[in-house]
Amino acid sequence: MRDPRTERLAAWYGANARDLPWRVPPGDPTPPDPYRVWLSEVMLQQTTVAAVRDYFARFTTLWPTVHDLAAAEDAAVMAAWAGLGYYARARNLLKCARAVVSDHGGRFPDTEAALLTLPGIGPYTAAAIAAIAFGRPAVVVDGNVERVMARLGAIQTPLPAAKPEIRALAACLTPEVLPGDHAQAVMDLGATLCTPRKPTCMLCPLADGCEGRRLGVAESLPRKAPKVPKPERSGFVYLARLGDLWLVETRPAKGLLGGMLAFPTSDWGAHPASDPPFDAPWREVGQVRHTFTHFHLTLTVMTAETRANPDRGNFAPLDPDALPTLFGKAHALVTQGSAATA
């Protein structure tokens, strides 16, 4: 016996599903391409649909299949990902594509457990791919589901302690039939009506049975632990030119901006020490501000016309679009002038 809320949600989704490039229409018996589902799910991790759209189009044009992606150069994939953030996703994307080709005959595994063994695929993404691309009744729990379920059940326990309760409620509502549509229906509901601020309960297909709404506490759910303040860090970034060439380096594969194209920098900390890649009359151009997940950063931008053998990095032609946003700001400051000064 299906929960009546599952029925109401399915009917709502049939009429209100968002049309997205990686989706098939609601009720479509032909499942979408697992490669496209996987790619979209990884891109959508902690990232908005609006931000993902162009990147998804670019990736599927450059690399239409998992074989194409697996054969791509690391630097090409990192460059294509530049600006989307959380660059470990791009590194794991490549690892995963290559594992699918070398260990799974070029086909994504069709079970949650097998998907979970692949790089960059965690509990949410494994469940989402299993449900959407393979029709398996996996319990898909993402931020939308957490919010919708917390409100539906008026769950007052703060996250992350509330996860078991939330998962139990989500499991109650997960159908055997068209589980992929159901998962996307909850996410669409969370993205369009049951939003973090000012939810549109008047249009919600689940408003009737929503305990949070009945008690007048929906908008305050889910409760979350207070966030820690971001410390300030600062440092120097060095933009050196040799004719049309720029001094660039690839950042170490782990850690912040790992594997990305970058300009040399000093260490970043509370009290920055200058550490240029070579001795020269460096000229201060200005400063750029940038906020990462867990700290604020101010970089003093230094520039010089150059020497041929720096201590680190290489002189190379530069595609500014291949830079992560922080270094894009520094590049814009040097090439255009005063736009990004702090």
Next chain:
DNA sequence: CAACCGTGGAC
């Protein structure tokens, strides 16, 4: 398990 890991848009 809590810390780490980007970015741009909304308010």
Next chain:
DNA sequence: TGTCCAAGGTT
């Protein structure tokens, strides 16, 4: 302007 937030994963 600063804060919060978005289809999380890894260590």
